[in-house]
Amino acid sequence: MIYLCFCLCIGCASVNGTEQHIHRQWMLVSYKDFPKEDLMNSKAEINLTKISDAGKIAGTAFMGCNRMFFNAEIKSKKRIEISGLGSTLMACEKMELESQFSKDFEKMKNFVIEGHFLTLYDEKGNKIKFVAADWD
Template structure:
């Protein structure tokens, strides 16, 4: 009887550990603000001037809800990061102001973000990529 109980407890423990290890990953590595430094044919100078960034700092009140700015509107989206290096972006939207000379970057970013399916963190750099080889590269905002 004790042996059967021990086996059941062991199996329940394994089940919980397995479910926890492959679910969302919001570690300290990704949980920060990232400055966009490389995207399509946009110049790095434009991205720096516009303070183009994505904010992946999660909050307890709105988990998986994040934001971005490309120089004009506030953007918002849902993202789920997984421990196997995959990511799912959805529900991308933004405020609706018009800002001359900033709309092209913002529109392209909003269109391409949901297509990104993989992420990689290498030191202070984050790279998002899709299945076609398109990338968005970021550097941690708190990195000097």
């Protein structure tokens, strides 16, 4: 009985710990064939710090042109649901990154946090990798 309680407490602590670590600003460092230098020059990022009244993440993203907004919900220690992706509607010269990201982002269903890195995965194994903005 004590062992069961201990395991349940550890399991809950792990999810809460994961949730605390995900609530950060993340800089995009790896996505498809886009060079890392282009990602950095675009100041590509997602921000997962704001929590809505419903308890979901009220996220924002920027890929070099438009501001994007979305909802995200942590479903379990490794599962995330991203929905409601929208954006402002400015036209810019270089929009390929933003175009591809907006097509793929809501498909991401799994996540892993390793050190200062957040990696999102879809069901096919495609990934989007970020580094914490507050990491030196």
